[in-house]
Amino acid sequence: MTSSTSNSSVGPEKEAGGSDSPDGFVNRADGSRQARSRRRGPLRRIGLGLLVFALLVTGLEIFVFRSAAFYAHAPGFVGQIGEVEATFDAEDEAKIHTIILGDSMSRDGLRPTLLAKASGEPADAFFNFSLSGGSAFDMAHMYASVEDRLPNLQTAIVAVQEHQFNNDDAGTDSKFRYYANLQERFQAMNAHNYGELLMGWTLKSYDLRGEWRKMVDKYGTGDLYDRVRVYKDEHGLPADPTYPPKGKTKRYAEATAERWFADYEPDGVRTKAFEQMLRKLHKRGVRIVMVQLPRSDYFEQAVGSGYAADEREFQDLMGRLAKRYEAEYARIPNDSLDFEREFRDTNHVNPEGAQWVGDYVARTYLN
Amino acid sequence: MVFHSPNFFVFFLLLLLPYFLWRSKRNALLAVANVIFYAASGLGMLALFLAVTLIVFGCVHLMRRPGFGWVYQAALVFCIVNLCVFKYSLFLLSSISGVFSVHTALQGWAAEHIFLPVGISFYTFHLISYLVDVRRGTTVPTPSFIKFWIYVALFPQLVAGPIMRGNELIPQLDEIEKKRIKWDEIKFGIYLFGVGLVKKVIFADPLAGIANPLFARAYELTPVESWMAAYTFGFQIYFDFSAYSDMALGIGYILGIKLVQNFNLPYISGSPSEFWKRWHISLSRWIRDYIYIGLGGSRRSPARTQFNLFAAMMLSGLWHGAMWTFVIWGALHGLLQAIHRIMRGLDRWPRIKRLRQSKAYRIAAVSVFFHIVIWTWVFFRAQSFGEAWHMTTQMAQVNWIALFTDSGMALIVALYALHLFEYVLRRRQAEAARWWHVVPFPVRGLLYAALLLVLFYYMEGDAYDFIYFQF
Numbered sequence: 032m033t034s035s036t037s038n039s040s041v042g043p044e045k046e047a048g049g050s051d052s053p054d055g056f057v058n059r060a061d062g063s064r065q066a067r068s069r070r071r072g073p074l075r076r077i078g079l080g081l082l083v084f085a086l087l088v089t090g091l092e093i094f095v096f097r098s099a100a101f102y103a104h105a106p107g108f109v110g111q112i113g114e115v116e117a118t119f120d121a122e123d124e125a126k127i128h129t130i131i132l133g134d135s136m137s138r139d140g141l142r143p144t145l146l147a148k149a150s151g152e153p154a155d156a157f158f159n160f161s162l163s164g165g166s167a168f169d170m171a172h173m174y175a176s177v178e179d180r181l182p183n184l185q186t187a188i189v190a191v192q193e194h195q196f197n198n199d200d201a202g203t204d205s206k207f208r209y210y211a212n213l214q215e216r217f218q219a220m221n222a223h224n225y226g227e228l229l230m231g232w233t234l235k236s237y238d239l240r241g242e243w244r245k246m247v248d249k250y251g252t253g254d255l256y257d258r259v260r261v262y263k264d265e266h267g268l269p270a271d272p273t274y275p276p277k278g279k280t281k282r283y284a285e286a287t288a289e290r291w292f293a294d295y296e297p298d299g300v301r302t303k304a305f306e307q308m309l310r311k312l313h314k315r316g317v318r319i320v321m322v323q324l325p326r327s328d329y330f331e332q333a334v335g336s337g338y339a340a341d342e343r344e345f346q347d348l349m350g351r352l353a354k355r356y357e358a359e360y361a362r363i364p365n366d367s368l369d370f371e372r373e374f375r376d377t378n379h380v381n382p383e384g385a386q387w388v389g390d391y392v393a394r395t396y397l398n
Numbered sequence: 399m400v401f402h403s404p405n406f407f408v409f410f411l412l413l414l415l416p417y418f419l420w421r422s423k424r425n426a427l428l429a430v431a432n433v434i435f436y437a438a439s440g441l442g443m444l445a446l447f448l449a450v451t452l453i454v455f456g457c458v459h460l461m462r463r464p465g466f467g468w469v470y471q472a473a474l475v476f477c478i479v480n481l482c483v484f485k486y487s488l489f490l491l492s493s494i495s496g497v498f499s500v501h502t503a504l505q506g507w508a509a510e511h512i513f514l515p516v517g518i519s520f521y522t523f524h525l526i527s528y529l530v531d532v533r534r535g536t537t538v539p540t541p542s543f544i545k546f547w548i549y550v551a552l553f554p555q556l557v558a559g560p561i562m563r564g565n566e567l568i569p570q571l572d573e574i575e576k577k578r579i580k581w582d583e584i585k586f587g588i589y590l591f592g593v594g595l596v597k598k599v600i601f602a603d604p605l606a607g608i609a610n611p612l613f614a615r616a617y618e619l620t621p622v623e624s625w626m627a628a629y630t631f632g633f634q635i636y637f638d639f640s641a642y643s644d645m646a647l648g649i650g651y652i653l654g655i656k657l658v659q660n661f662n663l664p665y666i667s668g669s670p671s672e673f674w675k676r677w678h679i680s681l682s683r684w685i686r687d688y689i690y691i692g693l694g695g696s697r698r699s700p701a702r703t704q705f706n707l708f709a710a711m712m713l714s715g716l717w718h719g720a721m722w723t724f725v726i727w728g729a730l731h732g733l734l735q736a737i738h739r740i741m742r743g744l745d746r747w748p749r750i751k752r753l754r755q756s757k758a759y760r761i762a763a764v765s766v767f768f769h770i771v772i773w774t775w776v777f778f779r780a781q782s783f784g785e786a787w788h789m790t791t792q793m794a795q796v797n798w799i800a801l802f803t804d805s806g807m808a809l810i811v812a813l814y815a816l817h818l819f820e821y822v823l824r825r826r827q828a829e830a831a832r833w834w835h836v837v838p839f840p841v842r843g844l845l846y847a848a849l850l851l852v853l854f855y856y857m858e859g860d861a862y863d864f865i866y867f868q869f
Contacts, residue, residue, distance in 0.1 A: 080842030082843065083846075225405060226406065231404075237404075240854045240855065241858075
């Protein structure tokens, strides 16, 4: 530092980095190119590289990132939709007269093969569209995607659970992001997520980055499937055979209930979509059977002790909707099920439990 | 609302449309955009910010009237008190209670009720800078509150700088409604924004994933791990903060406003004085002009000059955060500045001067000073002095061969190489642009698309943050 106060060593003597300017970056770099570009018209000026970029991104969006079949190579929440669609494509659609819509509980508990056996119908008369984590919104969109391909549909068994109608933060669900149109995104929008939802609507590659990121990682470890799996004999996704660690404990039940009822909000985009589905089913004369599948006592206690008011609100909503669309609604009791023998965790039945549930549903609703 | 969040993209796109279509209303649009941008942090904070800005604007005009000179001091005190109440009151109270071993009720109340308004440190610096410049006669106060508000609250620089001066920004605002923003400026802005995005998403955030777990177990780190933690944090904070500055500059170019550069490859510095001309340049400049020179600069005795340097850097440390670790970090840099100043006196011997001008000396100086800076980051990042001291003692005991042969060193070398690459790219920006256009356009398009996907790949979750937002 010199004796001058302005020539201090604390800061720059003059603004550093004068090279940081568009003059240095563009004009001087290719001034003649710029001049040529101007003569060549606006596309050249914007840049052909950017044009190719725009075309590539558009192509990727249409053929890759908006296709469920792409995600089905490493089934996650969105990938399972691709598997269900591929399995449905392999069915003789005209034979299907009963469909099942719901979440992982109905995927495990309402097995088409068991329902067929119990009701005396052929197995290919049933198809289970249930998705893991399937919300009311997912059910509605899954049905909307196949409704025109089910000419002989007579009965829709709709498995309902409280979590499917929790509209708080519906916009974070990747299945919602896969299905939702702009209008539905507006319904799920708030001050925090408007950017995510709007940008995601424009670019699915951004919206579903969590899904394909996992696929890239799986590709790295060689765990990606070569082709989309089709479960023709299952008539839907197969039941989950896993038993979660500590899945039969009170704590597990409480944690699940906490997740289901977090900031419980039964009004919103999920419920609206569900009601629209009921309206369509009712309009085409399909018999609607809404069932709440049995859960363990641990789970019922967790709900009763922590979320009684929310639970009442949910039951009132189901009752109202059932009445409005002339649906049957019932809660299947758990008193005939043995928790240790027939559940794989506090709210999912195992194959033995599914046998009982299948018999019950067939006996009560299908005969 | 941070620049790489989708909320910001939507906000910015919504601003750009009328901004380009409605040229004569650009200042009004910017003023409203600043309000919306800041309101995202909370309406209470916005009310405070607007009130403080309005009061200082009034003071700026009042203090120039005869007999109202005292308003200048009052306004300065007001700005400093506002900053201290919101940023330092809890720190002061806990320090007092630590010294006297008493826990006051006020401390509990402050912890519960006092919040840190977003960007308060930066907007306070803008306000003080304006007051002092008007007082010194280097800035003519604008009669327009809208322009003053834009100067203090301009959203690209509001939360983490760069810290501008009134006479740098307000003349640009005077012209902005007549200015035709060129496509080249927009392209350059997008380029700078893209560079910032890459730095933040592809480098800073993944580095946080390495540095954070290491600092979380600071007391258990081995000497090599301590160095690795310091290295990774050193690069993380550089990528994070310079990314924000690059994005701010890029947004500025798109809006037709030139902001000052804040970073210029700091890790190639060979001395403390060079480092502060390359790291957070606008802050160093502010500290120099308003604290160091305010204290007398180098016009007094050598001892006083050293004290001024030390005090200015210590205050800079305190500005970064209300924790003793930041004060120590600032003090260390003050000490380094003072030592360097003494060492520069050795230049009077021609042989030493010649040696210092050699390439070998430069390489050695950069290598040594880089490691010193990396060590000082430990005080900046650690949660307590105890943690920082423990890591320091570990770092002092390191076996340098073990350190340089550690597997993690490959990453550090790669990061430094990247830093050097940025240095070359910045210096040869024009040539790089020319070469880039030699690449066939389909390949360019493909590379842009690949880069976009890589960015999306690294954008995890819905949470976004920058380190410097806490200051």
